[in-house]
Amino acid sequence: MFWVTVVQFVWVLVVVGYLTVNMLHLARVNPVSGPLARYPFISVCVPARNEERDIRACLESLLNQEYPQYEVIAVDDHSTDRTGEIMRSLAGKYSHLVCIEGQALPEGWLGKPFALHQAQRVARGEYLVFTDADPVFEPHALASAAHTMMTQNLDMLTLMPRAVFGSFWERTVQPMMFGFIAALTRFGKVNDPDSSRSMGFGAFLMFRREAYDAMGGHESVRGEILEDIHLGKRTKRAGFRIWVADAKRLFSIRMYHSLGEIWRGWRKNVFLAFGRSVFWTMYFSAALLAFVLTPYGVAALNLAAGAGNVSLWISLAAAFLVLISSQHLCDELELSRGYAFLFPLGALVTVGILINSMVHILGTGHSEWRGRKYSVR
Template identity: 35%
Template sequence: MSGLWRGYRLAAGGFFAVKAAALLVNALTFPRLRPRPTPAGPRVSLLVPARNEVHNLPHTLPGLLAQGAHEVLVLDDGSSDGTAPVARRLGARVVSGQPLPAGWHGKPWACQQLARAASGDVLIFTDADVFWQPGALGAVLHELARSRADLLSVYPRQLNVTPGERLLTPLVDDVLLTLLPAPLLRFPHPSAAAANGQLMAFRREAYERVGGHALVRAELLEDVAFAGRLKARGGRLALALGQRCVGVRMYRSYPESVAGFGKNAAAVHGRSRTLLLLSAAWHLAAYTLPWLLPARRWRGLTALRAAGLLERALVNRLTGRRTPADLAEGFLGPVTPLLALPVYLRALRRRVSWKGREYPP
């Protein structure tokens, strides 16, 4: 038993040490956006794929329209809730989406149509639930120029409001900042890639050179797939944190978070059921198990417990989420693997549903 415990302690301790090292590197090197005036050039198209987004657009579209871009296009992807008239009334140009062709998933097809309709030299795809603050477009264009990237993807700051949406949604930042040290993006191998479909800014020439979103036409995790495939074709990738410039309210409740993450979890794990099960088991062992064992009997438990509690609080601080409620999310560490179990169960299904459409996982 002592040998088994020693092996577990070394594995869990090593796991947290690697994640802490990645977080420290990212704290020192990960680019953060700062508000800047929108420059006179280049011509920029802000592109919003929208399917039943009438609850989001009145809150997010005015900020997007105020950025000073050459054009703002909203693609109405077969909405049934009045998305198109709301977008028109607010001042955006609305593109009516065409039926989904065979072999395509919904979002890549919507983005492909937006790119065809756009006239800008820079194409910026942004989701309908993303909030653009004053100076955000200038910040994105500055970072795109500074990094000399063909694709700059921004991770907006999470704007969680209700307790339910705080349970799982912030894990997007945790995965990025504790598992992908920013300097790895400089390596040419396509596996050293990440992206966030909530905001992806392309140089048009690079986007068209790889065929646009046709490159990922049948991908549920189309953002990460696009980043890797662009990189494999010689494209340059950059990432940044949205900070005060760009925010997002992804999901409004715990069930919405489960549905959203369950849609992508299989792709994140290489569509391997074995990896999904191993991932669920390991996170239970690393974060939850230390709180189920008596600390007096098992040496090293206090350090494992502390690591699990501190991780999310430190990630939140790095992303600019520094209110007491944001930092208190760290106390969710021990129960997060339990809360994530429905996500894994959903990912194990043969098909997943999203926005009224069904896809293979």
């Protein structure tokens, strides 16, 4: 048991060290103060398919930006609920909202890339913003993002929102998912123009129009479920400057409202994020459990077995480091630190989703979302 305890402790030290260094490299975009040197025209593109729950709050937040020249282009992607009706009612109140009825999905295209492709075709902006139908933006969001693009001399900016949690399962599972994604995003490398590492978050992707067109736009990722990640890859490979940053003070998002939504929402693409690799899916599943769950188990076993002082204190130190790391994640996500004690349960559910995504996609050859099935063979 002594060597198991030592190995566990070393693993925790390695992970905590990596996470600490990675977070030190995380850039943060804060609200801009004062006028900008100039105000490039911005086109915000919003795809929506059966989004009646969230589309009004999203669009109204975008339509009330403290920015002098911009447009919002919303695409109703064959919704069967009240999404289109809500969009059209807002278009009657806001002259800078353009509503588009989505065309039939061409062969080889997936729904979201095609909806955004249609939006950008009518966009007039020097800057293009691609987002989802569920974020809610602060009035200074566009100005702050444009300021960052200009001051950092960027071709693409992708931002991470503040996460909003409602239900028990959101507070238990979503922090694990968000923390997992952040851990796998090498922030310093992504923002280093000399590194090939890249990233893209679909909630906010901002491009210079010239860079977007030069790297191929959404047409180049027309068949990709993870189109945001692939846009980031293509942009950086084309030699353009990209940046990823935290933007909790610019916008927020509540992705899913229940355990069922969380499960289905992540199942559709999380296995694809690992390149459809069984090895990497199982490796990161084991790594997550070995960091979030097993240190508590090893400490409990040492206590129950009446282990010697050295083993006991080493195992307690490992568990304490994990708890401190979990509480730091709570701080980042603006959650009560008490939820850190639920993260072992969240890790188990997360691993269940990872494995279910792998089995589902390998077994059926497709992924599904919003009533559509997409082949991933």
